[in-house]
Every structure is written in C-alpha cells, then in structure tokens.
Amino acid sequence: MRARTDVVLVATAVVAAGATLAGLAVSRAATAPQMRSRVFDWNQLKPEASKTGDRREVFDAPTATLDRLASHVTTLNPGQAPHPAHKYPEEELMIVRQGTLEVTLNGQATRVETGGMIFCASNEMHGLRNVGTTPAIYYVVKWFPHDLGKPKP
Secondary structure, X not given: OHXXXXXXXXXXXXXXXXXXXXXXXXXXXXXXXOOOOOOOOHHHOOEEEOOOEEEEEEEEEOOOOEEEEEEEEEEEOOOOOOOOOEOOOOEEEEEEEEOEEEEEXXXXXXXXXXXXXXXXXXXXXXEEEEOOOXXXXXXXXXXXXXXXXXXXX
C-alpha cells in the first residue's frame, strides 16, 4: 500500500511541477523584453493610413524604470484632429516636426508650430488639430511608470 501511495504522491508532484513550469513559460512569453539602447531608422517605420492621415509606430516596450515607454509619429492632414480631447494617467510629450497645430490643454487653445513641444500632464484634458494648410507631422512619446494608477474621473 505504501508503494502505491508513494507513486500517487510522486505523480501529483510531477503534475504540479509541470503546471507551474508551464505557467512560468506562458507568463514569460506574454511579457515583452525590456527595451535596450538602439536607433530607430525613419525609413524602417511603416506608415499605416488612418482617416486623418497616417501613423508610424516607433516602439512600445518596458524599460528598466518604466512599465512601458511608447512612441509613434503622426501625420495629420489639414483641418483634421486625430481624436476628441481626452485624458489618461500616463504623461505624454509631443514634438512638432512640421506644420501648425492648435492644441487645447484644459480648455485653453494654443497654436504650436514647427519645433514646438507639447507636454500633457497626467489626467489633464488635451486635444489637437491641424490648423495649417499642409500636413502636420509630430512625434509622440508616452511613459507609463511602474506605479501608475487608474484614470481619475
């Protein structure tokens, strides 16, 4: 009887260990690798068309100090807005490469031209639109700290 009990205990331990290892493998596969220092070549960034222009994804990955660091480049056609004004817990920096944007920060509209920078603080309303006669191109960098909370109403 003892031998049979030992076999059952060993089999249970093997199944439990296998399930644990499988769970670790799945969780590691679902976790993106940490971004390392590198260069992002403009010519390698593929534009994806949208209703208002196009968007080039640059990166979206965890870093040593952030849950996520994300960047993309938007080309916005004249008269267009990428989306309605909104807010979220992460912070964002936009750098205007070309064109003229009107940015609204907490209800205050400001014109931003080539070379200008826009900082959007956590949980503050912001929106923008192209008020120029040519496409506007801007870089977006967003960071998501490890302790980032949920959106405030």
